């Protein structure tokens with residue numbers, strides 16, 4: 238079964254004109270529902286392009302129609318153990334959030350609230366049909382991917398860890414580690430939780446959409462059906478992707494631009510994945526963005542529905558064509574429709590009370606945990622896994638006479654316009670003690686044996702940690718260490734990102750672009766929480782900008798004569814005159830005034846944000862610069878041995894005399910911006926190499942953008958003296 242792709246054209250909004258409509262829906266067969274989108278060729282309007290999808294919904298489509306046709310038919314499959322994923326894709330302002338979330342009025346509710354409503358309704362039916370033997374519980378997890386970091390939307394933004402939550406793959410599924418899960422018993426619970434969580438989502442106004450989503454939002458609805466000691470878990474995911482945007486049209490400020498770059502990158506990776514799958518490439522670049530790792534198109538099992546949201550307007554012409562192109566390729570992606578298996582487990586713990594305090598984090602589970610495992614092996618062999626949710630599914634050990642085949646209801650589930658699809662899984666069979674009597678004849682000894690076996694299995698499943706029992710302490714320890722490493726790796730990323738903002742702030746300030754510098758400092762704040770000096774720096778800059786504004790205002794109010802205007806123009810702005818800006822890489826000639834060297838300043842950690850901040854003297858307007866925090870020591874005092882050793886061929890590391898061959902060789906490699914070459918330097922891994930290249934790319938090209946000496950190299954975020962020493966020694970070894 239392939240990904241089902243349907244397009245939805247949004248209606249015109251106030252101020253949008255009918256004459257600007259260029260996109261229309263059509264049917265390829267008379268009398269059949271629409272399945273074609275038509276749009277003119279931008280180069281020759283007399284010509285039209287057409288794109289065929291599994292369904293096309295025109296401007297007049299209601300929320301109910303879309304849900305009833307595209308999502309409701311899969312509720313049954315969800316309860317049969319299939320995962321269902323619906324995601325909205327499209328340019329900013331085309332109606333993705335409207336489609337997924339919708340409005341508050343009943344008729345305007347989007348797919349998500351309707352999905353929950355459908356799940357509760359079906360859950361009640363399942364319970365009733367089983368004579369109250371099957372209980373159905375629903376839990377929610379909700380997270381966003383913002384600037385390629387995963388944040389739990391049930392967590393207030395101020396409580397988030399800056400590095401976000403790590404993600405991991407297991408049994409063909411992608412998990413967010415440490416995501417909270419919330420019991421959600423009915424629609425009232427859902428509304429409360431959903432509204433609360435949406436307030437935590439990153440949204441902002443752009444000129445294309447007053448409430449634009451700046452993140453990809455993923456809601457996961459876990460449906461757990463329990464009957465005795467058997468559990469069947471399946472998940473419905475509803476994903477509202479952030480929209481791609483052309484920043485020439487958005488008037489985005491710097492903050493929006495940073496978000497936008499991240500959104501566009503992840504969407505680009507998504508389209509690259511779709512292309513790669515279409516080409517049959519061996520390597521699909523899923524791992525290049527968190528969003529694509531989570532979507533895992535073509536890798537995941539279950540049912541996938543992609544809704545392409547379109548704006549009908551000419552102003553979106555090229556964007557619309559581009560998203561039509563991507564989505565029409567997506568419909569060729571094959572997804573395996575494989576149900577999750579029933580697992581024998583302990584009875585589910587009572588769900589926590591539905592209050593804000595019930596928010597619990599899932600503990601990290603050992604890899605061998607058996608919950609919700611996929612029948613991957615079966616999938617690979619092309620076999621369908623056992624479909625029934627029944628006590629009597631234990632086929633492998635049957636030694637007696639073959640059991641009479643259990644009659645299956647012929648419930649082939651068809652999608653509205655996919656009548657030719659394979660037969661769908663049968664209705665879930667429920668434990669039926671009567672069925673035992675009416676089935677094949679089984680001796681009482683056999684029954685005893687079966688009961689005994691079931692009891693053993695149930696007991697085994699009730700061991701406190703059956704999965705970890707199989708894991709040695711050593712494996713468990715290594716697993717935890719790995720987990721920590723992943724998390725600290727992400728923390729490292731966040732720190733590097735914060736440092737980049739600081740660096741950009743410094744560069745703007747050097748160019749006297751105070752407002753931009755202020756924006757960058759503000760962007761750095763979340764990465765260095767509690768750094769009072771950074772806040773003071775921001776206050777200082779704000780005061781300076783305000784003083785500048787006041788100056789301008791009083792100047793224009795007073796209309797001074799030419800002479801006094803001249804005087805004003807040469808007067809320093811604010812309390813102090815700005816020092817002349819150094820070039821962005823310049824290391825100050827003088828040791829910074831009043832700067833104290835703290836113990837351990839030799840460490841690479843000198844270059845973390847807090848060290849920079851500690852070294853900052855915000856009285857000095859230019860002191861909050863991104864420079865090596867280690868003060869120059871008076872010549873008389875000998876530097877530590879190692880530092881002297883590596884720079885021994887430098888007459889003076891801070892002077893700009895011609896570098897020695899070794900230094901030149903090292904700098905040539907660095908300035909090549911070639912990740913492969915930089916990676917080859919001793920002690921520089923792939924990540925550092927990439928960060929270094931990214932850093933160099935940020936440099937002002939007018940200034941050459943190159944690193945000119947070792948001191949500048951040391952000052953690069955993420956490097957530091959030790960790393961440079963190692964790289965230098967490596968070069969020495971090469972040249973000798």
Ligand SMILES: Nc1ncnc2c1ncn2[C@@H]1O[C@H](COP(=O)(O)OP(=O)(O)OP(=O)(O)O)[C@@H](O)[C@H]1O
Pocket residue numbers: 246247248250327328329330331332333334335336446448449450451478479480481546
């Ligand atoms: N089918 C529709 N019926 C009525 N209004 C709609 C419809 N689709 C979208 N809109 C309106 O269009 C505007 C933009 O929609 P929405 O915010 O859902 O876009 P989006 O694709 O999610 O944008 P972004 O990617 O920027 O978040 C909103 O005011 C929304 O109410």
